Amino acid sequence: MEERRPDVIVGIDFGMTATGVSYANLSIGSESVRWIQKWPGRGQANENKVPTVLVYPNNQQKPSSWGFLSETVAEQNAPDKEYKDWFKTFLDPARLGQKQAEDPVYSPRSLEEVERLYEDYHRLLYKHIEFKLSVELSKISWHSASVEFIFSVPTTWPPQIVEKYREIVQRAGFAQCKNHTLSIGLTEAEAAAVHTSLEASGIFREKDILLVCDAGGGTTDLSVLEVSDTSTNALSLKQLDVVFGATIGSAAIDYDFEAYARSRLELANLTSPLPMSPEQVAWEMMKSRDFQNTKCEHGGPDDAPVFSVPIPKLDPAYVNHTIGIECGEMKFTREELQRLFDKQVQKLVGLIDTQLQNMQKKHPGQQVNHLILAGGLGHSPYVQDRLRARFLKGGGHSNAANIQVRVAPDPQLAVCKGLVGDRLRRLKVGKPVLMYRCCRASYGTICKELYNKKNPLHNGRSMYKDPMNGKLYVTQSIAWFIKKGKPITSDESITHSFHRKMTPGDPRRAFPTSIVESYADELFLPHHMDAGGKFSPYAHVLCEIESDLSGADESKFKEKNKRFWSIGKHYFRIDYEIKVLVGPADVRFELWFNGQKLSKDQPIKVDWQAPQIIELPAPMEPENRVSEMPTSPAHATNGPAEMNGMQQS
Numbered sequence: 001m002e003e004r005r006p007d008v009i010v011g012i013d014f015g016m017t018a019t020g021v022s023y024a025n026l027s028i029g030s031e032s033v034r035w036i037q038k039w040p041g042r043g044q045a046n047e048n049k050v051p052t053v054l055v056y057p058n059n060q061q062k063p064s065s066w067g068f069l070s071e072t073v074a075e076q077n078a079p080d081k082e083y084k085d086w087f088k089t090f091l092d093p094a095r096l097g098q099k100q101a102e103d104p105v106y107s108p109r110s111l112e113e114v115e116r117l118y119e120d121y122h123r124l125l126y127k128h129i130e131f132k133l134s135v136e137l138s139k140i141s142w143h144s145a146s147v148e149f150i151f152s153v154p155t156t157w158p159p160q161i162v163e164k165y166r167e168i169v170q171r172a173g174f175a176q177c178k179n180h181t182l183s184i185g186l187t188e189a190e191a192a193a194v195h196t197s198l199e200a201s202g203i204f205r206e207k208d209i210l211l212v213c214d215a216g217g218g219t220t221d222l223s224v225l226e227v228s229d230t231s232t233n234a235l236s237l238k239q240l241d242v243v244f245g246a247t248i249g250s251a252a253i254d255y256d257f258e259a260y261a262r263s264r265l266e267l268a269n270l271t272s273p274l275p276m277s278p279e280q281v282a283w284e285m286m287k288s289r290d291f292q293n294t295k296c297e298h299g300g301p302d303d304a305p306v307f308s309v310p311i312p313k314l315d316p317a318y319v320n321h322t323i324g325i326e327c328g329e330m331k332f333t334r335e336e337l338q339r340l341f342d343k344q345v346q347k348l349v350g351l352i353d354t355q356l357q358n359m360q361k362k363h364p365g366q367q368v369n370h371l372i373l374a375g376g377l378g379h380s381p382y383v384q385d386r387l388r389a390r391f392l393k394g395g396g397h398s399n400a401a402n403i404q405v406r407v408a409p410d411p412q413l414a415v416c417k418g419l420v421g422d423r424l425r426r427l428k429v430g431k432p433v434l435m436y437r438c439c440r441a442s443y444g445t446i447c448k449e450l451y452n453k454k455n456p457l458h459n460g461r462s463m464y465k466d467p468m469n470g471k472l473y474v475t476q477s478i479a480w481f482i483k484k485g486k487p488i489t490s491d492e493s494i495t496h497s498f499h500r501k502m503t504p505g506d507p508r509r510a511f512p513t514s515i516v517e518s519y520a521d522e523l524f525l526p527h528h529m530d531a532g533g534k535f536s537p538y539a540h541v542l543c544e545i546e547s548d549l550s551g552a553d554e555s556k557f558k559e560k561n562k563r564f565w566s567i568g569k570h571y572f573r574i575d576y577e578i579k580v581l582v583g584p585a586d587v588r589f590e591l592w593f594n595g596q597k598l599s600k601d602q603p604i605k606v607d608w609q610a611p612q613i614i615e616l617p618a619p620m621e622p623e624n625r626v627s628e629m630p631t632s633p634a635h636a637t638n639g640p641a642e643m644n645g646m647q648q649s
Contacts, residue, residue, distance in 0.1 A: 005427055007145040008133060011419030013152050013188070014122075016088040016218025016251050017376065018049035021129060022416040024424055027138045027145065031428075033420045035413055036132055041068030048412055050128075052217075054084040054121055061116070066124045076287065077280075077312075086251055089154075089218050090114045092161055095247070115168055122172035142177075149174045150185040150419045153585045154219040155245040155440075159517075159542060162586045184586045185419045186434065187243050189214040189221035192374035192408055194433045195418030197227070197235050198425070199409040206230045208369045209240065211355060211403075214415060215348060215377035221245035222355050224368070225434070234429045238436040241358055242485055243584075248347045250377045253295060256340045258286040261309070261330065268323040275313045284312045285330070298337055299382025305334050344377065345386045352387075356397040362485075368400045374408040374415070436487045439582055442525055443542070444480035445496060446514040448473035457527050468501045468560075468571045476529045478539065482582060483522050493579040493590070498547075500574045502557075510548045513578065515587075517542035545589055549576060552593045 007027040013020040022035040037046040050067040055075045057064050063084075065075050076083060090096040090108055100107045108114045134142035151169065153162050162184055175182035186194065193212040197204065204210070208227040213220065222244060225237040262282035269278055285291060294307045308329040311318075316328040324331040352371070359368060371391060377383055387405050394400040408414040426432045451458055451472035461474040481496045482488070500511055518525055520538040529539065558573040579590040590597055 004146070006148045007137060007140060008147045009420050009423050010129060010133070010147065010149050011152070011185070011191075011416040011423075012125075012149065013191075013413075013416035013419070014088065015049070015052055015216055015376075016086060016249060017052060017254075018217065018412075019052050019121075019125065020049045020413050020416040021125070022413060022420050023133060024420050025133070025136050025138075027140060028136070031424055033417050033424070035416065036129070038132065039068050040128065041065075041071065048410075050125075052085065052088065052121065054117060056082045056084065058082060063120050063124070066121060071287075076284065084117055086218070086255075087114055087117045089247060091118065091165060092157065115164075118165070118168045119172045122169045122174065126173035144177075144179060146179045147177070147181070148423065149180065149182045150423060151182070152185055152188050152191050152415050152419055155187045155189060155221045155223075155243040155585070156219055156247070157585060159585070159587045166586070184583060186422060186584045187221055187223070188216065188219070188375075188415045189223035189243055189245070190225075190239075190434055190437075190584055191416070191418030191422070192411075192414040193223055193225050193237060193372065193418070194422045195410070195414040196372050196374070196406075196408045197237055197433055198418075198421045200406075201230070201235045203406070204230060204235070204370070209359075209366060210237075210370045210372055211352065211359075211368050212372045212374065212408075213348070213352065213378060214374045215383070216249050216375035217251045217377075218247060218249045219245050220248040220348060220351060220375070220377070222351060224355060224359055228435075234425070234431070235433070236431070236435045237433055239434065239438045239487070240363060241355070242438045242440050244355075246347065246351055248344055248351065248377075249375075250295070250344070250380075252344055253340045254286050256343065257291065257295075257337075258282045260336070260340070261285050264323050264330065265311075268320045268325060272318065272320065274311075275315075281312055281314075285309045294337070296380070298334075298341060299380060299385055303334060303381075306331055307334075307337075308332070338382070341380070341382055342386075345383060348377075348383070349387070349390055352391070353395075353397070356400055360397070360399045364399075366399060368397075368403055371400075371403055371405045372408050373405065374411045376412055378407065379411040434584075436489055437584060439482050439484055439486050439488055440519075440585075442480055442483045442518045442520070442522070442539075443494075443580065443582065443587065444478045444516045444518075444539075445498075446516060446529060446541075447477050447479050448475055449477040461528065466501070468569050474528070478516055478526060478528055480525055481580065483525070484519065485522070488582060493581045495577050495579050495592075497575065497577050499576075501560075502572045502574060504570060504572065510546050510550070513545050513547060515542045515545060515580075515589075516540070542587070545578070547576065547578065547591050549574065549591075549593060552576070556594045 005026055009024045009026070011022045020035065022033055024031055024033055035048065037048060039047050039050045047068070051071060053067060053070040054063045055065045055070040058080050064081065069075065070083065075081065087108060090099060091114055093111055096108060096111060096114060108117070130142055137145055153165060166182065166184060170176070170182055174180070185191065189212050192214040193210060196212070204227045206228060210225050210227065212223045212225065223239060224241045225239050227235065228238060229236045262278050265274060265278035265281055268274065274281060288309060290309045297303060308331050310329050311325065314328045318328060319326055356368060359366070371387065373384060373387070384405065384407060391400060391403055391405060394403060410417060422433050448464065451463055451474050458474050462476065464473050464475050465471070466473060482494050498513070516529070516539050518539040524538055526539050558575065560571050560573055577592040579592060581588040581590065
């Protein structure tokens with residue numbers, strides 16, 4: 001059946017420092033990818049992105065401004081208001097805890113506060129998207145139009161945080177109209193890769209390998225992809241390694257500049273008092289257009305050896321040559337700014353080095369042909385020059401001998417435009433640009449396994465005697481149904497079969513299942529959860545799902561031991577399937593019984609567990625690892641669990 005075309009596709013790249021929104025208005029017959037450039041507070045000026053900023057009056061829950069409206073002097077400097085920015089990464093409880101330990105005064109006080117910032121910002125963003133796009137629709141209103149909202153997320157977010165983000169943006173107004181939908185699309189590096197392949201397909205040859213680096217405000221994501229189908233009008237990408245990222249970005253340069261300016265202001269304040277606290281002055285200097293423009297142009301042809309940043313409210317007659325203050329401005333050298341950049345560049349180089357080393361191990365003999373830079377930091381001329389110099393002739397990597405460093409078209413918009421471009425491709429030719437992805441983690445279920453006294457892995461395990469058939473089972477085993485790094489298609493679901501035994505008259509129809517996740521390499525995957533041995537720390541419960549079979553046809557239940565001469569108790573056996581859809585950044589579940597999906601609504605209740613910090617084992621040589629890998633049917637990825645002597649616990 002042909003897929004229904006939406007009226008509008010909207011791609012949203014929520015960023016640490018700024019947020020971009022692209023769209024395709026299919027209601028007017030256009031498939032061009034455009035983007036919002038008119039934002040509140042900028043008048044007639046065009047801006048590709050809107051600042052990810054909110055301002056709140058003290059002790060109030062409703063923001064007084066957002067985006068460019070928050071960038072005015074009145075909003076930034078008001079003594080009775082709080083300026084909120086750089087909060088994107090704090091939806092991750094681990095990052096929030098780290099920030100609270102480092103900077104307890106200026107960090108969000110709780111995860112609930114971070115969620116409120118997210119919701120308030122996205123609510124205001126949604127209202128502006130509705131305001132801008134509703135007038136562009138043809139013959140249909142915004143509330144009745146079919147609108148698809150597609151969001152990107154960092155690769156550093158585990159599924160629990162992605163699901164929390166989905167909930168927040170829905171509460172903020174997205175997908176609340178009948179024909180509006182919300183989905184988590186590609187990760188940021190994948191979306192940037194898709195955009196580059198669509199906008200600059202002529203530079204790629206068949207089997208070329210791309211290393212895409214999306215370096216933004218708060219995070220940097222990497223993805224390695226292989227090009228195929230270049231002879232057609234439907235170029236495709238295949239992921240060759242698991243995407244990964246790190247907290248590297250331009251916001252760290254801002255933070256370091258602010259700290260450096262504050263240290264100099266504190267010295268100046270000792271000799272001649274300043275009109276404002278050094279902390280407030282340094283923050284305003286960092287936020288000023290003078291510094292931000294200089295930062296963006298650093299390394300370019302107009303890069304000056306010395307630049308000045310005005311000191312707010314300082315008398316122009318104030319002079320302190322030792323600190324470098326003249327005419328109310330503080331002077332900085334190009335080398336001082338370069339040192340701030342170099343801290344992030346070094347981390348970026350280390351991340352790329354790691355990815356190239358991983359590629360050499362997993363795909364020996366294959367050459368990485370292109371390093372594609374996207375994002376705000378990737379747009380920096382200085383960063384581009386440093387990476388070109390570092391990876392000239394491969395930079396010591398034999399698998400990148402002829403690598404070309406390229407900049408994605410519209411690097412700051414590559415992510416949001418890639419989200420829309422990938423959806424348009426699927427509508428046009430029936431398949432997305434990114435055809436194959438590598439699974440980011442291993443996923444399995446906790447189940448019972450038929451006891452085998454000859455299996456050494458069963459020694460010392462907790463056992464359970466099934467009253468229905470009298471057989472012994474070991475509990476807390478793990479059946480892995482997809483393993484980290486395995487290629488999966490964009491539309492592929494992984495089917496896992498279960499069976500439940502139920503006595504006649506038992507009213508229960510909702511059954512719990514524990515989904516287990518591990519980021520360890522395949523050879524370190526544990527066989528079970530409850531052992532105190534070396535495998536168990538490398539897996540954790542991702543979520544608890546509840547399969548509601550109340551809508552199933554009971555006549556399809558299998559009746560066992562019905563005859564009076566049967567040995568064992570009379571019971572019903574219920575066979576059902578859970579289909580797991582592993583997206584680029586999220587995990588979804590569907591419940592199937594007797595070959596049919598039980599409900600169009602969500603038939604599975606998912607209780608997401610708090611993200612775990614897992615310390616993974618150090619890499620070992622293969623010959624030292626194989627003997628430690630349990631050779632058990634529990635690790636089979638195909639076929640129903642009961643065929644392996646296992647039952648869902």
